[in-house]
Amino acid sequence: MLYPLNIDLAGRLVIVVGGGTVAERKVSGLLAAEADISVRVIAPNVTPNLRMIASAKKITWIKENYAQNMLKGAFLVYAATNEYSVNMAVADEAKVCGALVNVIDDPNASSFQLPATLRRGDFLLTVSTGGGSPALSRAIRMEMEQLYPPAFGLWLERVARLRSE
Helix, strand or coil: CCCCCCCCCCCCEEEEECCCHHHHHHHHHHHHCCCCCEEEEECCCCCHHHHHHHHCCCCEEECCCCCCCCCCCCCEEEECCCCHHHHHHHHHHHHHHCCEEEECCCHHHCCCCCCEEEEECCEEEEECCCCCCHHHHHHHHHHHHHHCCCHHHHHHHHHHHHHHC
């Protein structure tokens, strides 16, 4: 059974190994937290969007294949390649370094899983199936998008101001 946790990554190093669409989703989610996070992507090639994000200096892109000892200093690691052996090597090193690791296609090799999320400003809803069915989590999140439109974030800001008064 998983324990739910919202975590502040400000000032932390997060490493994403892989440069495909899954890695892009992980990076986008990290940057959406709008914290002072240091994100490093390790991959010889990345998607055009990741290339633009790196050009804008929002992430650091190491244009190499993953190799041992590339995870030093990481707090959180994503193994997001399409090669099982590479993902397992990343997971093994992350665990030795004491970093939390998510292997995108192997919940058993992961120390955490990401729930499907719906973010409306500071309002955050998550759905998890414990890694059993990511597609179901996404479907439920899509239903929640209809219940909580983007304006909900603005409403929450106003309610928060009223509360402080």
